[in-house]
Amino acid sequence: MSVVPTRLAQSLGWFAQVWRSLRRSRQGTIGLVIVIVHMFIAVASPYIVPYAHHDIDGKNRLAAPSADHPFGTDSFGRDLFTRVLLGGRAAIGVALLAAAIAVLWGGLLGILLAFIGGRVDEVVMRLVDALLAIPGLLVVLLIVVALGTGFSVLILTLGYAYGVSTVRVARGAALSFVASDFITAARARGERKTNIVLRELIPNLLDVLLVEYVMRASWALTAISSLSYLGFGIAPPTPDWGRMVFENQVMLAVSPWGTLFPVFALASLIIGINLAGDALSKAIGLDRSQEAPT
Amino acid sequence: MSQKLLEVEGLTTGFRTQAGQVVPVLRNVSLEMQRGETLGLVGESGCGKTTFGMTLLGHLRPGGQVIAGSVRFEGVDLFGLAPDELANIRGQRVAVIPQSASSALTPTMRVGEQIAEVLTLHLGLAGTELQERVLELLTQVHLPKVDELVRRFPHELSGGQLQRVAIAMGLAGKPELLVLDEPTTGLDVTTQAHILDLLREIQESTGTAMLYISHDMGAIARVCDRLAVMYAGEIVEDGGIAEVFADPVHPYTRGLLGSVPRLSYAGLPRAMAGRPPAPGEDSVGCAFVPRCAFADETCKTIDPALEPTSRAGTLPHLVQCHHWQRVVASGHSGQMRDLKVGIDQGVQPEPLLDLAEVDITYAKRGLAALVARWRGEPEPPMTVSSFTIRIHRGETLALVGESGSGKSTIARAIAGLLPPREGRIDFGGQDLASVVESRPAEMHRKIQIIFQNPDASLNPRHTVKQILDAPLRLYFDMDQKGRLDRSGALLEEVRLTPRYLERHPGQMSGGEKQRVAVARAFAAEPDLVLCDEVTSALDVSVQAAVLELLAGLQADRGAAYLFISHDLAVVRAIADRVAVLYQGRICEVGPVADIYAPPYHPYTETLLAAAPDPAPGARAQLLAKDVQEAEPPVRGCCFQRRCPRRIGSICDDETPPSQFAAAGHVIRCHIPLEELRESQVDLISPSSVATHGVAVDAQ
Numbered sequence: 001m002s003v004v005p006t007r008l009a010q011s012l013g014w015f016a017q018v019w020r021s022l023r024r025s026r027q028g029t030i031g032l033v034i035v036i037v038h039m040f041i042a043v044a045s046p047y048i049v050p051y052a053h054h055d056i057d058g059k060n061r062l063a064a065p066s067a068d069h070p071f072g073t074d075s076f077g078r079d080l081f082t083r084v085l086l087g088g089r090a091a092i093g094v095a096l097l098a099a100a101i102a103v104l105w106g107g108l109l110g111i112l113l114a115f116i117g118g119r120v121d122e123v124v125m126r127l128v129d130a131l132l133a134i135p136g137l138l139v140v141l142l143i144v145v146a147l148g149t150g151f152s153v154l155i156l157t158l159g160y161a162y163g164v165s166t167v168r169v170a171r172g173a174a175l176s177f178v179a180s181d182f183i184t185a186a187r188a189r190g191e192r193k194t195n196i197v198l199r200e201l202i203p204n205l206l207d208v209l210l211v212e213y214v215m216r217a218s219w220a221l222t223a224i225s226s227l228s229y230l231g232f233g234i235a236p237p238t239p240d241w242g243r244m245v246f247e248n249q250v251m252l253a254v255s256p257w258g259t260l261f262p263v264f265a266l267a268s269l270i271i272g273i274n275l276a277g278d279a280l281s282k283a284i285g286l287d288r289s290q291e292a293p294t
Numbered sequence: 295m296s297q298k299l300l301e302v303e304g305l306t307t308g309f310r311t312q313a314g315q316v317v318p319v320l321r322n323v324s325l326e327m328q329r330g331e332t333l334g335l336v337g338e339s340g341c342g343k344t345t346f347g348m349t350l351l352g353h354l355r356p357g358g359q360v361i362a363g364s365v366r367f368e369g370v371d372l373f374g375l376a377p378d379e380l381a382n383i384r385g386q387r388v389a390v391i392p393q394s395a396s397s398a399l400t401p402t403m404r405v406g407e408q409i410a411e412v413l414t415l416h417l418g419l420a421g422t423e424l425q426e427r428v429l430e431l432l433t434q435v436h437l438p439k440v441d442e443l444v445r446r447f448p449h450e451l452s453g454g455q456l457q458r459v460a461i462a463m464g465l466a467g468k469p470e471l472l473v474l475d476e477p478t479t480g481l482d483v484t485t486q487a488h489i490l491d492l493l494r495e496i497q498e499s500t501g502t503a504m505l506y507i508s509h510d511m512g513a514i515a516r517v518c519d520r521l522a523v524m525y526a527g528e529i530v531e532d533g534g535i536a537e538v539f540a541d542p543v544h545p546y547t548r549g550l551l552g553s554v555p556r557l558s559y560a561g562l563p564r565a566m567a568g569r570p571p572a573p574g575e576d577s578v579g580c581a582f583v584p585r586c587a588f589a590d591e592t593c594k595t596i597d598p599a600l601e602p603t604s605r606a607g608t609l610p611h612l613v614q615c616h617h618w619q620r621v622v623a624s625g626h627s628g629q630m631r632d633l634k635v636g637i638d639q640g641v642q643p644e645p646l647l648d649l650a651e652v653d654i655t656y657a658k659r660g661l662a663a664l665v666a667r668w669r670g671e672p673e674p675p676m677t678v679s680s681f682t683i684r685i686h687r688g689e690t691l692a693l694v695g696e697s698g699s700g701k702s703t704i705a706r707a708i709a710g711l712l713p714p715r716e717g718r719i720d721f722g723g724q725d726l727a728s729v730v731e732s733r734p735a736e737m738h739r740k741i742q743i744i745f746q747n748p749d750a751s752l753n754p755r756h757t758v759k760q761i762l763d764a765p766l767r768l769y770f771d772m773d774q775k776g777r778l779d780r781s782g783a784l785l786e787e788v789r790l791t792p793r794y795l796e797r798h799p800g801q802m803s804g805g806e807k808q809r810v811a812v813a814r815a816f817a818a819e820p821d822l823v824l825c826d827e828v829t830s831a832l833d834v835s836v837q838a839a840v841l842e843l844l845a846g847l848q849a850d851r852g853a854a855y856l857f858i859s860h861d862l863a864v865v866r867a868i869a870d871r872v873a874v875l876y877q878g879r880i881c882e883v884g885p886v887a888d889i890y891a892p893p894y895h896p897y898t899e900t901l902l903a904a905a906p907d908p909a910p911g912a913r914a915q916l917l918a919k920d921v922q923e924a925e926p927p928v929r930g931c932c933f934q935r936r937c938p939r940r941i942g943s944i945c946d947d948e949t950p951p952s953q954f955a956a957a958g959h960v961i962r963c964h965i966p967l968e969e970l971r972e973s974q975v976d977l978i979s980p981s982s983v984a985t986h987g988v989a990v991d992a993q
């Protein structure tokens with residue numbers, strides 16, 4: 001059917017528009033380039049790294065960068081270049097999935113609450129506010145301590161924690177549309193409620209949700225790295241930036257490379273996402289200054 | 295000192311696009327103003343009126359620049375001044391009163407303080423002198439109880455009062471020139487009449503020169519001595535208001551004047567084809583060529599210059615047209631056309647919709663209402679009460695009244711968006727006193743709504759194709775191809791082309807969007823279309839075109855309209871029957887011809903008197919105070935608090951009787967019909983304008 005191609009063309013057109021406005025801002029372009037480089041490395045690193053992440057070069061421990069080991073080695077003699085390139089994969093994967101889950105359930109719930117309104121909205125929002133009063137990272141830590149640090153536990157708990165604040169954002173954005181005449185017109189026309197939400201409401205909220213997704217992903221990345229640093233996140237032997245910082249920081253005075261390179265990798269990615277995210281929200285006319293990470 | 299207050303010479307301004315091109319907005323504008331002169335500036339939206347007004351304050355929008363020419367205020371070039379020198383002129387010697395008074399006022403500051411601030415800033419006043427001047431200014435704009443009013447916040451004032459405060463602020467620095475940008479747009483006719491009267495009075499007492507920007511010809515005719523017409527950033531005609539109104543020489547001025555609906559003429563105004571070019575869109579030659587019936591090869595190649603017509607008049611009459619002599623010789627373009635559709639008077643009309651004793655309220659129900667009753671709080675009066683009316687198949691029933699009179703509320707009830715508390719809504723035997731979701735699908739199809747503002751009623755993320763597809767998919771068993779063809783045909787019916795199918799609302803003009811909204815309603819093949827102020831967000835020229843479209847569609851399709859409007863001239867042009875509503879209660883209902891001739895209900899009389907036809911020097915008669923009432927009275931006549939003919943306590947206590955003035959013409963008033971008939975004059979025949987009136991002190 002031709003519905004699919006036209007829909008696709010429309011959403012492509014929308015993305016193209018967002019893309020163009022992103023490119024128009026210098027910061028947005030820089031952020032985007034950083035993010036793209038990181039994503040490329042995350043996907044391609046298994047094929048380009050010179051060693052396996054657990055290979056040990058016993059003769060070169062805590063070595064400074066050299067031709068054999070461009071970033072040097074850690075206290076076991078493992079190649080830091082290999083480990084830094086591979087070290088983002090798990091965290092990025094978890095963050096992207098967690099943010100997707102958060103925006104999916106939080107966004108949908110928020111939109112539905114705005115649409116339904118009344119008592120249901122009131123009660124659920126009280127609950128959301130109560131949940132928001134507890135710091136998100138604390139909740140995640142508690143759950144992870146209780147249930148262990150499997151990937152799925154991490155993804156689900158982060159997805160839950162960030163979803164709660166997404167409910168608020170999505171509801172707020174949806175409320176400004178719920179009372180508008182085109183929704184009233186759809187109601188008067190006899191449109192089914194699911195249709196009103198899917199066809200009339202959600203298309204107007206895609207941009208807000210996209211920004212929300214980007215920002216949640218950045219926060220989730222920070223959170224997951226902090227957790228790994230503390231030992232509750234991505235477990236060894238999987239290489240991970242946060243964990244690497246923890247493992248190598250004792251040797252900071254002797255050999256700073258094992259700490260510096262993962263920190264640089266993590267920081268550059270988070271800065272990149274934030275630059276792109278800010279430009280994105282500016283491009284679609286949102287002010288993110290009031291939002292704060294949880 | 296030169297006599298001229300303002301000299302604008304060859305002013306061309308523009309802005310730089312992202313591609314780096316400079317797009318002109320104002321093009322070679324030359325204009326002079328004498329001291330104490332009132333100049334009206336008209337033109338369709340987007341023609342550069344506001345941009346021009348702002349240049350008189352030395353102000354350009356962000357990104358704007360002066361490309362050529364100068365604006366000299368008392369000989370001083372405003373764009374050559376340093377910022378602090380300009381600041382001295384702005385607000386003090388030249389002041390602006392913006393369209394929306396609320397945007398000029400700070401919501402968190404008491405109105406007295408805001409005026410005091412201006413006085414301190416510009417005149418350095420302080421102490422008791424300052425306080426006295428504040429009170430004096432507020433009294434000058436006829437605000438009531440000024441000692442108490444100075445302590446109020448903007449949100450505690452009505453729209454008319456806010457506009458008065460904004461005017462007082464504009465006058466605070468005793469300016470020599472006042473720029474008014476659509477100062478009465480969005481106000482009720484009665485409020486508007488009071489504000490216009492006030493402006494005229496201020497002009498006479500202070501001698502302040504005024505530039506009055508508006509698309510409302512009637513307002514300009516009542517306030518101004520001189521009229522300038524702007525098209526595509528150029529002045530195309532400039533002359534004494536009486537001359538220009540009596541015999542406009544530029545085809546555009548003729549078109550604009552012709553598209554204004556008149557109270558004194560029962561017929562549709564003549565729509566002007568096309569729309570003004572967007573900045574940067576224009577080509578060589580006269581910008582009006584695509585819309586001009588007189589255009590020829592000369593027009594397409596040579597840009598006409600603004601030149602005197604050497605016609606007799608008090609003021610020089612200038613025009614920018616190669617062929618103005620031919621235009622004049624072609625005679626006065628017939629302003630109105632007799633295209634009157636609707637029901638055939640000979641046939642017995644068939645009832646379509648019956649509303650019987652309908653009560654509607656926004657008051658909460660359920661628990662909150664129970665608590666209130668338990669506390670012994672009286673239930674607030676219904677927003678709409680005992681509303682009874684019948685709409686016939688194929689007719690246009692107009693609902694008129696000021697803002698807040700409950701017009702939209704009734705439309706919402708019929709559409710099932712706000713079910714009535716009491717009463718019956720009967721649609722061909724089907725009971726409709728229910729919420730829209732519980733109505734049968736066929737009812738959804740038969741009743742359609744068109745809203746005031748197409749920007750809000752069309753989903754900005756949808757294409758025209760998706761917008762038109764929605765009703766077709768919902769009501770008809772058609773395949774994709776069939777729906778697409780039908781959408782294209784519908785666009786043709788509203789004088790658009792299928793090329794618009796792929797556009798988003800943001801890519802269309804206001805008039806085009808409203809046409810799409812009309813097409814969406816007619817896609818359902820409805821029996822009844824609820825039109826809620828469908829033309830009030832549009833330019834007069836676009837309004838005329840949409841009215842013509844609605845009338846044409848009705849003639850073809852036989853749908854009935856519930857036509858909601860606050861504009862009595864528009865109603866006269868399109869309605870078969872009229873119901874006049876005040877505070878949710880019907881005052882008068884009858885065939886259109888009877889409503890516009892005495893006897894009038896005192897409220898109808900007030901409305902008609904407040905908005906005379908556009909004519910130079912026409913003065914509105916201010917019969918009632920321009921107070922906004924928050925709530926209808928609990929007992930008696932709904933109009934008792936503002937009625938200029940109130941006869942006593944009977945009006946407060948007893949519901950007025952329905953008096954039958956003619957077949958189907960009901961007036962609800964305690965004054966006997968004969969008395970009304972004897973004491974009232976015909977308010978719409980041109981001769982009666984500005985002759986009679988019992989002015990009431992403005993409040």
Ligand SMILES: Nc1ncnc2c1ncn2[C@@H]1O[C@H](COP(=O)(O)OP(=O)(O)OP(=O)(O)O)[C@@H](O)[C@H]1O
Nearest residue numbers: 656677695696697698699700701702703704860924
């Ligand atoms: N959602 C609401 N809640 C409470 N009161 C409302 C609501 N909507 C409208 N009202 C009140 O109901 C009355 C009638 O409003 P309505 O919108 O029907 O007026 P209207 O005649 O259409 O006015 P306008 O010409 O300004 O559109 C007003 O007093 C208004 O303040």
Ligand code: SF4
Nearest residue numbers: 580586588593615616
């Ligand atoms: S110059 Fe030509 S096109 Fe322009 S208004 Fe005059 S007749 Fe029409």
Ligand code: SF4
Nearest residue numbers: 931934937945963964
């Ligand atoms: S009943 Fe009384 S208050 Fe009402 S319109 Fe008649 S005269 Fe005026």
Ligand SMILES: [Mg+2]
Nearest residue numbers: 701702826827
């Ligand atoms: Mg309304």
